[in-house]
Amino acid sequence: MRAPDQNRSVLEAESLRPRLRGDLHFSIQELAGDRVCVIEDRTAWRFHRVGLAEYGFLRALDGRRTVASILAQIARDGGPDAFTEGEALQMVRWLKDNHLLALESDRTTDQNAATERQILGALTWLNPLVAKLPLARPDRFFTAAEAAFRWALGRFGFLVWLAVVLSGATAVAVDWARFDRGFDGILARENWLWLLLAWAGLKIIHELAHGLFCKHFGAAVREIGVIFVLFIPMGYVDASASLGLASKWRRIMVSAAGIYAEFFIAGLAALLWARTPDGLTATIAHNVIFTGTAVTLLLNANPLMRFDGYYILGDLLGLPNLATRGRAFTRSLAARVFLGPRGGTPPALRTREDWIVAAYGLASVLWQTLIFAGLLVAASTALRGGGLLFAAIAGALWLGVPLWQMSRAAARAKGSTLDRLFTIAWRLGILVTLVAALVLVPFRRSVSSPAVIELADTAVLRAECPGFVQFVHVRDGDQVAADQVLVELRNDDVAAQLDRARLDLQQQELRARIAYSRGELAAFQAETAKADTLRDAVAERAKYFATLQVRAPFAGRVTSRQLDHLVGSFIRPGDEIAQLGRAAGSDVRIALDQESAAHFRTAVGAPVRVRIEGGETLDAQLTRVEARATRELIHPALTALAGGPLPLRRAEDDDKKNPYELAEPHFVALAHLGAAQAQIGQLARVKLRTARGVTLWESAQAGFARWLRRHTLRE
Numbered sequence: 229m230r231a232p233d234q235n236r237s238v239l240e241a242e243s244l245r246p247r248l249r250g251d252l253h254f255s256i257q258e259l260a261g262d263r264v265c266v267i268e269d270r271t272a273w274r275f276h277r278v279g280l281a282e283y284g285f286l287r288a289l290d291g292r293r294t295v296a297s298i299l300a301q302i303a304r305d306g307g308p309d310a311f312t313e314g315e316a317l318q319m320v321r322w323l324k325d326n327h328l329l330a331l332e333s334d335r336t337t338d339q340n341a342a343t344e345r346q347i348l349g350a351l352t353w354l355n356p357l358v359a360k361l362p363l364a365r366p367d368r369f370f371t372a373a374e375a376a377f378r379w380a381l382g383r384f385g386f387l388v389w390l391a392v393v394l395s396g397a398t399a400v401a402v403d404w405a406r407f408d409r410g411f412d413g414i415l416a417r418e419n420w421l422w423l424l425l426a427w428a429g430l431k432i433i434h435e436l437a438h439g440l441f442c443k444h445f446g447a448a449v450r451e452i453g454v455i456f457v458l459f460i461p462m463g464y465v466d467a468s469a470s471l472g473l474a475s476k477w478r479r480i481m482v483s484a485a486g487i488y489a490e491f492f493i494a495g496l497a498a499l500l501w502a503r504t505p506d507g508l509t510a511t512i513a514h515n516v517i518f519t520g521t522a523v524t525l526l527l528n529a530n531p532l533m534r535f536d537g538y539y540i541l542g543d544l545l546g547l548p549n550l551a552t553r554g555r556a557f558t559r560s561l562a563a564r565v566f567l568g569p570r571g572g573t574p575p576a577l578r579t580r581e582d583w584i585v586a587a588y589g590l591a592s593v594l595w596q597t598l599i600f601a602g603l604l605v606a607a608s609t610a611l612r613g614g615g616l617l618f619a620a621i622a623g624a625l626w627l628g629v630p631l632w633q634m635s636r637a638a639a640r641a642k643g644s645t646l647d648r649l650f651t652i653a654w655r656l657g658i659l660v661t662l663v664a665a666l667v668l669v670p671f672r673r674s675v676s677s678p679a680v681i682e683l684a685d686t687a688v689l690r691a692e693c694p695g696f697v698q699f700v701h702v703r704d705g706d707q708v709a710a711d712q713v714l715v716e717l718r719n720d721d722v723a724a725q726l727d728r729a730r731l732d733l734q735q736q737e738l739r740a741r742i743a744y745s746r747g748e749l750a751a752f753q754a755e756t757a758k759a760d761t762l763r764d765a766v767a768e769r770a771k772y773f774a775t776l777q778v779r780a781p782f783a784g785r786v787t788s789r790q791l792d793h794l795v796g797s798f799i800r801p802g803d804e805i806a807q808l809g810r811a812a813g814s815d816v817r818i819a820l821d822q823e824s825a826a827h828f829r830t831a832v833g834a835p836v837r838v839r840i841e842g843g844e845t846l847d848a849q850l851t852r853v854e855a856r857a858t859r860e861l862i863h864p865a866l867t868a869l870a871g872g873p874l875p876l877r878r879a880e881d882d883d884k885k886n887p888y889e890l891a892e893p894h895f896v897a898l899a900h901l902g903a904a905q906a907q908i909g910q911l912a913r914v915k916l917r918t919a920r921g922v923t924l925w926e927s928a929q930a931g932f933a934r935w936l937r938r939h940t941l942r943e
Contacts, residue, residue, distance in 0.1 A: 246320050247291025247330045254283065255474045259546045268472040269328065275471045276326065277548060282319060291330065295320065360464070362453040366439065373436070374443040381444045389492050396498030400517065403502060409868065410514040412875050412891075419511065426515040427523075433493060434486035434524070435465040441485040442467040445478045462527075476543050483539040487524055494520030531588075532595040547581060554589025561589075675827045678873045679818040679838065679899075679914045680863045681906045683785055683809020686817075691803050692775040695719035697794040704788055705908075708780045708808070715794065715805055717776040726769045733762040784810045787908055814906050816848055818897040818914050819862045819874055825895040827918045829853045836899050837915045840906060848899040850916070857893035865909055872911065 253268040265283035267276040278286065288298045295316050323329045379385065400407050414423070439449045447469035455464045470482040481488075494517045501513035527533065531541040534551055542550050560574040577583050695717030702714050740755035780786075788806035799805065809815070816838055820828055831850055838846045866872040867888070875891040899914060906912075 244295045244317075244320065245291055245293065246289045246295070246323065248286060248289050248323070249328060249330050252328060253472060254287075255472045256280075256283075257474050258476065259548065266472050267328070268469070269326075274326070275468070276328070285316065285319065286323070289320075289323075289329075360453060360455045362451050364452050365450060366452050366465075367443075367449050370439040370443040370449045374440055377440055378444065381441060389488065389495075392495040392499070393491050394495075396495030396517075399498050399502035405871070406506075407501075407514070407517075410511070411518075412868070414515070414518065419515070422508075422512050423515050423519070426512065426519045430490050430493060430516065430520050430524070431463050433489050434528070435463045437485040437489035438465045438467045438482060441482045442470050445470065445473055445475075445482065447473060447482070476546075480540050480543050483536045483543070486536055487528055490520040490524045490528075530595075532592045545584060547584060550585065550588050551592065553585045554592055556589075557586050558589040558593050674915050675824050675918055676913050676915045677818050677820050677824045677828070677897075678866055679816045679912045680865045681840070681901075681908055681910045681912060682807070682815050682817050682863070683787060683908060684813035684815050684900065685784075686787070686807050686809035686815060687781060688804055689714070689778055689781075689806045689808055691717065691778070691799040691801055691805055693717065693719060693722055693772055694798070694800050695722070695776055697797050697799060700791050700794055702786050702791065702806075704786060704791055706786050708784065708786055710780055710783045712780045713777050714780055714786065715778040715791075717778070717799060719773075719776060722769075722773055722776070726766070726773045729762065729766045729769050733759065733766050736762050778805055780808055782808070782810070784808045785908075809908075814901040814908065815851075816899040816901060816912060816914060817863055818899060819866055820853070820895040820897055821892065822857070822895075825853060825857070825897075828895075828897050828916060831916055831918075834916070838899065838901065838906075839913045839915065841911045844906075846901055846906060848901045848914070850897065850899045853897040854895050857895050859889040859893050861888070861890065862894060862896055865911060 249269075255266045255268070257264055257266055259277070263280055264277050265280060265286075267278065267286075268274075269276070285298065285302060288301070293301075296313070299313065299316055320329070374381070380388070435452065439452075442449050442465075447467070449465060449467060450469060451466035453464055453466075455462050467482050470479050473479050473482070497513040497516035497520065501510050501517065504510045504513065528535045529537040529540075531537040538551065542548055547553075557574060564574055575582065577586055696719070697715060698718040699716040700714075701712075701716070702708060708714065736755065736759040740752060740759050743751040743755050786806050786808055791806060794805070818828070828850065832853060834850055836848050836850050838848045840846065861867055861876075862874070864870055866874050867890075868875050869888065874894070876888040877891045879887055879889040
């Protein structure tokens with residue numbers, strides 16, 4: 229005798245005559261090695277996947293035959309794999325729940341679909357990281373555009389794309405040093421407009437490319453609009469109709485079309501940049517290259533965000549709904565962690581697909597956490613207190629959904645409410661404590677600063693009297709004795725003033741002798757006093773004139789790469805002529821930014837490690853840290869002009885001989901190497917173990933501040 233449920237199933241199967249909606253579209257695709265059917269519901273903008281056996285049953289729902297007769301036919305044709313009555317009725321209910329049956333009027337279906345889209349749109353705006361704003365339906369436009377650009381969407385267009393991208397990449401690689409310098413000041417205020425225009429133009433081309441390829445392969449383009457990601461506006465084209473394409477590679481091409489187009493534009497910009505001298509045109513081209521390659525790879529090609537890379541990865545792996553399934557796994561894992569056994573057990577990882585879904589879910593959570601932490605650091609550093617408030621609000625919205633889901637899971641868990649709350653509280657407390665300890669507890673770390681090797685006790689020899697360089701008696705690296713003449717200057721005005729002063733002194737002495745010979749004692753004393761004053765003036769002028777000969781203050785070795793070019797040049801007071809250091813031992817001249825100076829200043833007298841470029845590491849002792857920072861060039865080898873790490877900018881004082889100065893003030897420190905041998909002029913990095921603890925939060929803020937300074941200051 230049949231059970232009541234079985235009798236009910238038989239009655240329903242014998243009476244129901246369901247009919248599929250006539251506007252549904254079907255395509256057969258391969259998914260993870262299996263053939264499946266994709267149902268496209270263009271009214272609701274949805275896609276559904278079913279197996280081929282289910283597809284055969286669905287196509288038989290014509291509204292004339294009952295479910296029982298269809299099952300009987302399938303049993304005769306399909307053998308042992310035929311559906312049971314219960315399975316068939318479950319599928320019919322699934323079709324009805326998703327509005328795929330013609331049981332309701334088209335008007336009702338359209339209204340339901342429209343209402344659902346409105347609800348989804350409203351919920352989208354509650355997401356602080358991603359918000360979508362639809363603008364238009366451009367299918368007719370892309371139909372016309374595809375016909376015009378069809379020649380560029382096939383093999384010939386790919387060959388042109390490949391030639392341009394490879395040529396542009398080669399041009400940048402050949403002159404990489406110049407291209408790398410272009411990143412200094414890329415976020416400077418005067419570059420904001422050009423960077424924004426490059427971004428906007430590329431994103432328009434990006435989205436147009438999605439629509440063109442989607443239309444080229446026969447799918448509709450339903451919608452265009454603006455999507456806000458991390459509060460950054462980006463255009464979008466709804467090419468989801470490409471999910472109905474039977475070819476996996478065509479679906480991948482539609483997903484990759486935007487990146488494909490941006491790389492082409494970046495290649496053209498690279499060719500223009502390579503043939504243009506530094507200036508506005510080269511800056512704009514650099515912006516386009518950077519935005520069209522690095523930025524689009526970070527955002528659009530990133531599979532952990534639901535953009536192009538996500539859909540490409542899903543098609544390559546044959547795993548649809550990867551993000552949804554990954555989130556489901558992480559939610560079940562979080563329920564287990566915070567609720568214990570009451571939260572259930574995460575699904576077992578038995579197959580390759582299970583492991584991929586789990587890895588993707590965990591990676592996406594880690595990525596979102598890193599993005600949120602980066603926003604916190606950037607906002608607190610760039611916007612100060614207002615940035616912290618902004619980041620706190622975004623964080624509350626971002627964490628609100630997971631906390632709400634956790635509360636629902638706790639409500640469904642077994643056990644008393646008090647036990648569930650206690651379990652969540654102490655486990656969440658442990659997690660918060662660990663995160664706070666990681667971020668806020670200070671720890672000692674190594675601080676590294678750029679440096680250059682120089683002779684011990686190096687003294688900078690500067691001009692006291694201006695003049696033209698007449699003779700240079702030494703060369704770079706020469707050993708000299710104390711008081712040896714190194715460079716001679718010529719200043720005819722100073723020489724003439726000295727001769728005039730000497731002549732005035734001779735005349736005054738003559739007047740004093742005449743007064744003495746006449747016996748005029750009072751006149752003699754007055755003239756003698758004037759002569760003494762003139763004699764002191766002559767001595768001062770003679771001493772000043774003698775500084776035209778630059779002498780070595782002590783025995784040592786001369787270090788200056790500019791000596792050979794000094795002859796005939798004009799030297800002003802204070803200009804550097806050469807450097808002189810003692811031959812015994814070497815010093816390390818260190819350039820410290822504000823953060824590093826605070827650590828080095830408390831470690832004067834402590835040992836430091838000096839890593840020479842090339843791999844050798846030496847021990848040294850920190851001897852001095854200057855009290856005031858300077859924008860003057862600490863050492864030519866450390867500046868960006870010589871390939872060093874310190875960025876420069878145009879000097880604000882036009883009277884300076886050197887047209888450049890440091891972009892940021894730096895402190896000068898010295899460390900003594902002692903008997904250790906190092907080549908003079910070599911670049912190095914000096915590492916110091918901090919005496920004061922630094923938190924991970926402070927380190928992140930300082931690192932972002934350094935990055936921001938570098939990319940907001942022009943050389």
